[in-house]
Amino acid sequence: MTLSRRRFLTAPTALAAGALLPSALITALAAQAAPPADLSDWEAVRAQFVLDPAYLHFASFFIASHPAPVREAIEGYRRAIDSNPFLVVEQGLFEDQAHNVPLQVKTEIAQYLGGRAEEVCLTPNTTTGLALVYHGLPLKPGDEVLCTTHDHYSHHESIRLATERTGASMRMIPLFADAAVASTDSLIAALLAGIGPNTRVVGLTWVHSSSGIRLPIREISAALRARSGAPLLLVVDGVHGLGSTDETVASMGADYFCAGTHKWMFAPRGTGLVWASAENWARLRPLIPSFSDFDQYTAWEKQTAIATPNNADRMSPGGFVAYDHQWATAAAFRMHRQMGKARVAARIRALNDQCKAGLAENPKVKMHTPMSGELSAGLVSFEVDGMKPAEVVKRLLTKNIIASTSPYAITYARLAPSLVNTPEQVDRAVRAVREISG
Numbered sequence: 001m002t003l004s005r006r007r008f009l010t011a012p013t014a015l016a017a018g019a020l021l022p023s024a025l026i027t028a029l030a031a032q033a034a035p036p037a038d039l040s041d042w043e044a045v046r047a048q049f050v051l052d053p054a055y056l057h058f059a060s061f062f063i064a065s066h067p068a069p070v071r072e073a074i075e076g077y078r079r080a081i082d083s084n085p086f087l088v089v090e091q092g093l094f095e096d097q098a099h100n101v102p103l104q105v106k107t108e109i110a111q112y113l114g115g116r117a118e119e120v121c122l123t124p125n126t127t128t129g130l131a132l133v134y135h136g137l138p139l140k141p142g143d144e145v146l147c148t149t150h151d152h153y154s155h156h157e158s159i160r161l162a163t164e165r166t167g168a169s170m171r172m173i174p175l176f177a178d179a180a181v182a183s184t185d186s187l188i189a190a191l192l193a194g195i196g197p198n199t200r201v202v203g204l205t206w207v208h209s210s211s212g213i214r215l216p217i218r219e220i221s222a223a224l225r226a227r228s229g230a231p232l233l234l235v236v237d238g239v240h241g242l243g244s245t246d247e248t249v250a251s252m253g254a255d256y257f258c259a260g261t262h263k264w265m266f267a268p269r270g271t272g273l274v275w276a277s278a279e280n281w282a283r284l285r286p287l288i289p290s291f292s293d294f295d296q297y298t299a300w301e302k303q304t305a306i307a308t309p310n311n312a313d314r315m316s317p318g319g320f321v322a323y324d325h326q327w328a329t330a331a332a333f334r335m336h337r338q339m340g341k342a343r344v345a346a347r348i349r350a351l352n353d354q355c356k357a358g359l360a361e362n363p364k365v366k367m368h369t370p371m372s373g374e375l376s377a378g379l380v381s382f383e384v385d386g387m388k389p390a391e392v393v394k395r396l397l398t399k400n401i402i403a404s405t406s407p408y409a410i411t412y413a414r415l416a417p418s419l420v421n422t423p424e425q426v427d428r429a430v431r432a433v434r435e436i437s438g
């Protein structure tokens with residue numbers, strides 16, 4: 001990286017090239033490389049969290065409680081930035097590649113996703129990622145974006161706002177009437193039947209936060225590619241699959257994979273990512289000036305056109321951000337790598353299987369999440385006969401059990417067993433639902 005690279009956005013006061021990193025940043029970086037915590041059993045993992053022990057936490061997917069490695073990383077960077085804001089941020093962002101902290105974060109993320117660092121765009125959350133992708137797509141009047149009636153507000157509204165601007169259209173289809181009895185074949189058939197002659201983009205949600213169904217994205221993507229007709233781009237809202245499912249995201253078949261990392265990944269609140277291949281990044285137009293793409297900056301400086309194709313860094317929203325949080329994202333991904341993706345997914349599946357089996361024995365309960373672990377992940381959605389979902393959640397809270405309702409027009413009660421829970425806690429939650437259902 002050259003002196004002009006280092007001058008990016010800090011030109012009037014930049015240090016000479018080769019200046020030493022501030023010691024506070026070195027300390028924070030060294031802390032990131034410190035020997036990891038013992039995560040060899042689930043009690044050790046649970047001990048990383050400072051959750052209020054007065055409650056059973058079954059809504060952890062909503063927003064993360066930072067585990068110890070993440071809290072320590074945030075604290076290290078916070079101390080470093082507080083001690084020397086200019087030098088730490090300027091050099092953390094614009095120093096040579098070996099010391100570039102966002103690059104280290106993206107390298108760690110890429111390892112987990114099975115992709116490359118340059119394919120990862122850092123965002124503050126899922127919503128921003130979806131908005132960037134849909135607004136970046138080269139949509140034109142007549143093009144259609146197809147999504148489903150089951151997607152999240154953030155997803156639908158990203159499509160609506162983008163299509164309204166470009167003159168393209170948006171259409172939603174149901175993939176099932178009852179998620180609990182859906183199958184891979186029925187999901188694929190419903191989607192293929194919904195594709196119209198003008199469909200250019202398909203938006204799907206990996207794990208639905210309404211019904212808890214987990215779409216078989218790999219199989220769906222293969223079916224989309226195998227069909228005849230105009231090629232389609234597949235955008236996936238992956239937030240509740242990332243960190244709960246044993247998948248290699250970069251080869252799953254999504255063209256654009258958007259996720260917050262502040263839910264199942266336990267990364268700092270206010271962090272997220274979009275993953276796409278270089279070819280797919282090149283299709284998009286950026287929306288917000290980037291602070292991490294040198295070509296964009298120099299083109300602005302020289303008032304010339306940008307000569308290189310669009311890329312993940314150019315899509316990353318610029319402006320200074322909460323670097324102590326963004327940079328500590330690496331610690332969360334390292335923690336997941338240490339726990340093991342397959343091991344984490346198996347634990348989450350076992351707890352959710354237990355929860356579903358227990359609830360299904362209750363004649364007053366209607367399950368909305370498929371019983372199969374192949375079509376679900378960490379969310380269990382259900383209704384209790386004669387009781388509004390909000391009332392179910394309220395009554396569980398009187399027993400110090402934190403459940404949630406799904407934020408959709410048709411809403412369900414949700415229990416989300418995760419790494420912070422134990423099988424004994426799941427039993428208590430199931431018993432509590434039985435008690436309130438009479």
Ligand SMILES: Cc1ncc(COP(=O)(O)O)c(C=O)c1O
Pocket residue numbers: 062124125126127128152154155205207208209237239240259260261272
């Ligand atoms: C399926 C789904 N997509 C998107 C979001 C929004 O996530 P974020 O807060 O990371 O933007 C949520 C929120 O929980 C969600 O359930």
